[in-house]
Amino acid sequence: MPPEPTELPRPLLQADDLRVGIAGVEAVRGVSFTLRAGEVLALVGESGAGKSLTARALLGMAPRGAVVSGTVLLRGAPVGPADLGRRLAWVPQEAMSALSPVHRVEDQLAFAVRSVAGAGRREARAVARRALAAVGLAPEAAAAFPHALSGGMRQRAVIATALVNGPDLVVADEPATALDPERQEQVLTLLRERCAAAGAALLLVSHDLEAVRRHADRVAVMYAGRLVEQGAADDVLGRPVAPYTRGLLASLPTAGMAHRSRLPVLDGPPPGTAAPGAGCAFAPRCPHAGPVCRGSEPGTRPVDGRLVACHHPFGEAA
Structure with a gap:
């Protein structure tokens, strides 16, 4: 007899018909996707496509005055403002916007542990130091103020902060854009590996399709507030179906391009903010x-x- 079919586990995150309206314009229009534990989903597209707004809406961080609708479930339960820093974590593009300039790095992590887990000062500091060591920061770097660290070290500290309380979902918005290519790859590799070790899902917002090719399991391509193509990374990036996805990939520079040759581009400007x-x-x-x-x-x-x-x-x- 053939084996009984096995039911796939329920997705860790399920976003259904997510919509965000700003000043009467629907900037995110019916976005739906799922994420499983340990999986990396990359949200890609041109600037203004709605990627960052979608990510912020998932976290309850949409701009003031925005009207958000749709369903976001994490492990089957609705997501609320109290989940940020607990079940949900945020890795922003610029580390200095997330780190206080007047507190030592390890003190900031210890505060995050105490505020969520209710740990004592000594226990929280020990947890913070272990989290910083896990992302490759030496004790002297952990005890420093953010301005004394390099950009890559600050981004490592932000990753440690995001993961220190064991979230189910980490949302990273262009987490390595401000770094040089070598540091970018180090930070993205670290982020992916630490999320996998913690069993957390990772939603990676990025414009870098080559980095996405190396680090994502699945890809969702966004245009004008909608998802136009989503599937396994090898399929979407290797055999794109939607004309927009094919145009994005065709606009990438290639190793064989002639010196000073013009970069290929998508014809026409991206859509504006009008409906x-x-x-x-x-x-x-x-x-x-x-x-x-x-x-x-x-x-x-x-x-x-x-x-x-x-x-x-x-x-x-x-």
Whole structure:
């Protein structure tokens, strides 16, 4: 007899129909995805696509005045403001915006432990020192003020702070952009490895598709506030289906490019902040757009093992 089918475990994070409105404009429009424990999902796209706003909405950190709707469940339970720093953690782009300049690094971690776990001062300091050692910071660096550390060391301290209370989900928004390429790779590798060791899921917001190729398990491509393609990283980055994804990948520089040759770019500007019209938001830039694309927004459907929002995947005739 064939073995009984086994049911996949419930996703650690489930976001369903997430929407964010700002000043009457819906900037995030019906975003849905899941994340499993230990998994890395990269959210990619051009600037202004809604990546950071989506990440902040998940954490309850949307800008003041924003109207957020949809469902966000973590281990089957709704996420609330009290979960940030406990079940949810945030790694920002610039470490100095997350670290206090007037407190020593280890003191800041110890405070985070005490505020969440209720530990005593001595126990909290010991936990903080172990967390900083786990990200490669020596005791003298742990005892320093943030301004005395290099950019890479500060980002390591922020990663330690994010993970010190054992969160289920870590959201990292361009966590290595301010660093040189070597430090970028070190920080991303460290972040991925520490999350995996802790059993935490990682949502990585990034514009660096080559880094995403090396570190993500799955990729979600965002354009004009919607997800246009999502699936396994090898599929999305190796065999893209949506025209926007193909255009993004085609715009990457390659090792064989001639010296001083012009970088390839997507035709046309990305959409502004105005509400999109009735059709596909990418239609003005898409070489395959036809009447149906300009008249109706595509729904999301399974195509070639991933989810795609496009009337003409694979560049089918319009």
